Amino acid sequence: MEEVLDVYSQVENPTQPRICFDERPCQLLGEVLAPLPSSPGKPLRQDYEYERKGRACVLLAYDLDTHQRYLQVREQRTKKDYAEFMDWLLKTHYPDIEKIDLVQDNLNTHQAGSFYEWLAVERAHEMKNKLVFHYTPKHGSWLNMAEIEFAALAKQCFDRRIPTIEILEQEVLAWAKERNEKRVKVNWLFDTPKARTKLKRHYVKLNPKNNTIPDPIN
Numbered sequence: 690m691e692e693v694l695d696v697y698s699q700v701e702n703p704t705q706p707r708i709c710f711d712e713r714p715c716q717l718l719g720e721v722l723a724p725l726p727s728s729p730g731k732p733l734r735q736d737y738e739y740e741r742k743g744r745a746c747v748l749l750a751y752d753l754d755t756h757q758r759y760l761q762v763r764e765q766r767t768k769k770d771y772a773e774f775m776d777w778l779l780k781t782h783y784p785d786i787e788k789i790d791l792v793q794d795n796l797n798t799h800q801a802g803s804f805y806e807w808l809a810v811e812r813a814h815e816m817k818n819k820l821v822f823h824y825t826p827k828h829g830s831w832l833n834m835a836e837i838e839f840a841a842l843a844k845q846c847f848d849r850r851i852p853t854i855e856i857l858e859q860e861v862l863a864w865a866k867e868r869n870e871k872r873v874k875v876n877w878l879f880d881t882p883k884a885r886t887k888l889k890r891h892y893v894k895l896n897p898k899n900n901t902i903p904d905p906i907n
Contacts, residue, residue: 693832710833711833713749748771792825792834889905
């Protein structure tokens with residue numbers, strides 16, 4: 690946990706960007722009956738019945754320093770999808786950067802090994818050396834700023850039924866474009882001192898000497 694928080698507390702360094710990455714599965718849903726359009730004094734009326742159209746996955750990277758987010762929509766979230774997304778991200782947006790701090794959860798696909806399985810060995814080696822992996826702890830995915838971006842995406846884009854992967858892609862890319870143009874920033878306030886106070890019981894459980902940490906303020 691503290692490793693991730695230390696990344697967030699670093700001073701911005703243009704030569705070593707800080708990126709948060711995450712994935713979100715999405716269910717594609719179609720209408721059985723056409724919704725009744727909204728009218729003055731009446732919101733859109735939608736039948737409760739829907740049709741399942743399959744699944745898709747949104748892959749998202751958020752740059753803490755430029756306040757830009759980069760997305761792709763894919764059918765799955767396999768090692769292949771992870772490797773290809775990272776390959777695209779680095780080639781398209783960070784071609785001249787030597788090192789990047791990457792915060793992500795510890796899903797088994799989020800490893801440099803995925804690069805070697807699906808990319809040329811020279812490219813896999815190059816990406817492995819460029820990315821510095823920082824993993825959120827188990828049950829600690831809330832420490833990933835990309836989760837905040839997905840919460841905003843769910844509220845602003847996934848509040849309606851989306852029937853196809855093509856429409857989903859149009860929606861999320863338009864959402865990202867608007868936020869990027871406005872340079873919407875994630876205001877992260879949770880740091881290591883706050884973590885030690887708020888989660889004191891865990892530090893004490895690990896080492897009783899940590900009882901000197903101030904008690905959390907209720």
